[in-house]
Amino acid sequence: xxxxxxxxxxxxxxxxxxxxxxxxxxxxxxxxxxxxxxxxxxxxxxxxxxxxxxxxxxxxxxxxxxxxxxxxxxxxxxxxxxx
Numbered sequence: 001x002x003x004x005x006x007x008x009x010x011x012x013x014x015x016x017x018x019x020x021x022x023x024x025x026x027x028x029x030x031x032x033x034x035x036x037x038x039x040x041x042x043x044x045x046x047x048x049x050x051x052x053x054x055x056x057x058x059x060x061x062x063x064x065x066x067x068x069x070x071x072x073x074x075x076x077x078x079x080x081x082x083x
Contacts, residue, residue, distance in 0.1 A: 016073060018050035020057060025050035030073050031057055033066040044068060 016027040027048035034043050049057045054070065061067035 016048055018053050019047040020049070020053040023050060023053055025052065027073050029054050029070055031061060031070050032068045033061045034068060035066055048073065 017023070018025045018027050019031075028051050029049040031047045031049055031054070032044040033047065034041070034045055039045070047057055047061070049070075058067055058070060
């Protein structure tokens with residue numbers, strides 16, 4: 001027995017989840033953004049959005065001048081919350 005056996009099996013496989021606070025829905029969109037005060041112009045941060053919260057998250061980023069674009073989520077290599 002090793003220390004990792006004590007933790008048990010993972011609760012759930014990694015999923016791409018919406019970045020909206022308290023939302024546990026599967027993400028369908030990537031919202032690409034950056035903060036020009038701290039990021040280089042080519043840098044893109046990613047928030048994930050479910051269909052229900054896409055507009056809310058886009059509006060949040062647009063209001064602050066951070067939003068760059070929204071693209072469909074491709075499941076290749078994206079899991080969990082991004083930020």
